[in-house]
Amino acid sequence: MPQQQTSSPGQGQRFDWWAAPAAAATASEPTAAPRRTAVPGQPVPTRPAAARSAAAPEPVAAPPAPPVAARPVAPPAVPPLVPAVAPPSAPPVVPQASAAAVSTTDSTEVYRSVQASAAFQDIRRSYRSFVFPTSGAFLGWYLMYVAAEAAAPGVMRSPVAGPLNVAWVLGLLQFASTFLLTWLYARNARTKRDRAALGLRWDTQDQLR
C-alpha cells in the first residue's frame, strides 16, 4: 500500500493530510456527489484561520482548517430546512464540551437536516450495503471453518497436495480472504464515499459555525 504522506506534521500543527488533495480535487470537479444537492445562496463564512482559532474555546478540538483558497470554489450545501447559519462570531460547536450548550438546538437542526439530505443517504447506503453483507460473509466463513474442525474432522484430514490437507488449505484461504476483503473495503471506501463524506463534512461544519 503506498504511503501518501511520509513525514509527520510538525509539533502543534493540526494538519489534515488528506484535506488538501481532496479539496483540490473538489475544485477541479465541481459536480462531485454532495454538490448535486447544493443550494447556493448562503454567504460562505470564510474567516481567516487565525480568527477562527482565536474564537475556538479549545484550539485542539477545532476542526482542521481547510485551505482557504479552495473555499469560494465550493459553496456549502445548505438544505432549505435550515433557516439561518449561526453567526460567524459564534464558536464552533464542540460536542461534549461545555460550549455545546450555547447552540444545541441549532446544531440539532443542522444534524437532522444533513441526515435527511440525499447526499448523506447516499454515503450511508454505500457504506452499509458494502459492510453489512461483507461482515456477515466473513464471519460466517470463519465460524464455518472453526465449526468444521469440530464437526467434520474426517473431511479436514483428506490430503490435497504433499503434506497439505483440506484443513491447511482452508486455513491459508482464511489469510487470503482477510487480505482480499481488506483491499476490497478500502477500494470501496476510496471510490464510493470518501470524497462525498469529506464534502459533506465541510458543509456540515460550515453550517454549524
Add this chain to the structure above:
Amino acid sequence: MTATTGVLTTATPPPVAPAGQHHGLAIVLFAVIVLVTLGITLWVGRQGSAAEDFYAGGRDFTPLQNGFALSGDYLSAASFLGVAGLIALYGYDGVLYSIGFLVAWLVVLMLVAELVRNAGRYTLADVLALRLRRRRVRAAAGGASVVVTLLYLVAQMVGAGSLVALLLGTNSAQARTWTIIAVGALMIVYVTIGGMRATTWIQIVKAFLLIAGSVLLTVLLVVRFHGDLFELMRQAARHSGAGQRYLEPGLKYGATFTSRLDFFSLGLALVLGTAGLPHILSRFYTVPTARAARRSTMWAIGLVGGFYLMAIALGLGATALVGSAEVRHANAAGNTAVPLLALVLGGGNGSTGGVVLFALISAIAFATILAVVAGLTLASSAAFAHDIWAGAWRNRPGRRGTERTAEKPSEQQEVVVARFAAGGIGAAAIVISLYAQQLNVAFLVGLAFAVAASSNLPVLLYSLFWSRFTARGAVWSVYGGLVPAIVLVFFSPVVSGSKVALFPGVDFHWFPLENPGIVSIPLGFLAGWIGTLTSPEPADPDRFAELEVRALTGAGAA
C-alpha cells in the same frame, strides 16, 4: 490434551542446558531495551502534557506509524512466543489460534475503526456518550473497559514473570516475583511520564523489532530448508512425536465434544473481542482523520497477517529442528520454542551465532512485554479518569446543577487523575499478578477477549447502527455481557474442580467450558435488545442523527 511424549528424535543435539554466556548477553540487551524505552519516554514526554497529548498522543501520527503501533499493541508476547509454541507442540491446532486473531481485524476495519475515530475523543465510552448522554452509560462502559484491560494486564504480567525468568535461565519463584514488580514499575513510569505519545513510540519500536526479528528467523529457516516448505512440514511431523496427526486438526482440541465446543467458544471470543479491546480502540484517536484510521488498520492487518504467517513457519521450524519433546521439556506451554529455534538457527548451543540470536530474540520478547503492558495501563487509566471520574463521578447529580450543565472538571485535572490512576492500576495489576502466577496465560488472554466481546462490542455496535437503541439498552448490554462472563468463569473448571484450577482443592464448577464466550456474547447482545424494548423512554432521534452524521462524515471530529 493429548500428550505427545513420543520417542525423542531431535534433528540436532538437545539445545537445552544453556550456558551462562547467552544469558549474560541477554541481560545486557534487556538493559539496553529498558534504557532506550526510558529515553523515549523522557524525551517524548516533554513534548506536551495536555489531555490531547496524554490520551491521544497529539493526534498527529501517520497511518504507517499508527499501523505499527496497533500491531505492536496487538502482538503480545502471547502471540510471539505463545502461538509459535502452540504450533510447535500441537501443530495444526496452533494455527487455528492465529487465524482467529487475524480475522478479528476485519471487524475492526469495517465496523469500528473509522466510526469510532469520528465520533469519539479519547475512549470507547465517548462514542456512547455522544448519543446516550447518561452518567450510567459512561460509568458502565468505563468500568467494563477497566475490567477488560486489567484482565489482559494480569495475563501479560503473569506471562512476563515466567518468561523473563525462563529466558534468564532461572526458574525460581523469587525471580518471577521481582520480574513482575520490575515490569509493573516500568510500565507505570512509561505511562505517567510519557502518556500516549511515548507509549505509541515504544509500540512502534517494539513492533519494528518484532517484525524484523521474525523476518530474520524466517529467512534463516527457509534457507535452511532450501525454500522447500513441504519438506519443513514433513520434517516437523516426523519430529513431533505425533506423526501425520501433527498436521491434522484435533491434537489439542479434538479429544471430547466439550473441548471442541470450548474451542468454538474461544474462536468466537477471539474474532469478536478485538473490536472491543479499549487499548486498540484508543489507538484510533492518535491519527488526524477517519481515513488515516482506516489506513492504519490496513497497515496493521498487513503486519499482523504477515507476522502470523511467519509464526506458523517458526512453530513448524521449532518442531522440525528442535523437536516437540525438547520444546515441552524446556517449558510445558511451549513458550520458549522460538528462542530455542533461534539458538539452533544461529549455529547451535555454544556457537557465537546461536548465543547472539538467542539473546536477540529474548530481548525482543522482553520489549514486547514492556510495550504491551504500557499500552494496557494507559487505556485503563484513560477509562478510569475520563469516563468514571470526570464523566460519571464528578458529573453526578447533586453536584451543582443538572447533568448537562454541571461544571466539568478541567482537562488538566483529568490528566492528573489519569496519571495517578495509572499508578494505582499498575499497583493493583502487580498485586493481582503476584497472586495469579499459577494461572494459564493463554486462558487469561482468551478471557479478556471474551469479556471485551460480551460487554464492549454489543453496546458499541448497537450505538453506531441501531436508531432505536436507548440508554437502558446500553447499560443492560454492558452488564448483561460482563456479569455472565465473569460468573461463568467463576463456575468453570478453571477456578475449581480440576488439577490446574485456581483452587484445586475444592469443586464447585458446573459450567463445563473454560471460555464463556459462546454463552456470554449472545447474552450481551440479547440484554441490549431487551433493555431497549422495555425502555421507558424512546430513543432520541436527534442524538442518533448527530452520531450518524458525525461518524460517517467526520463533521466536528476531535
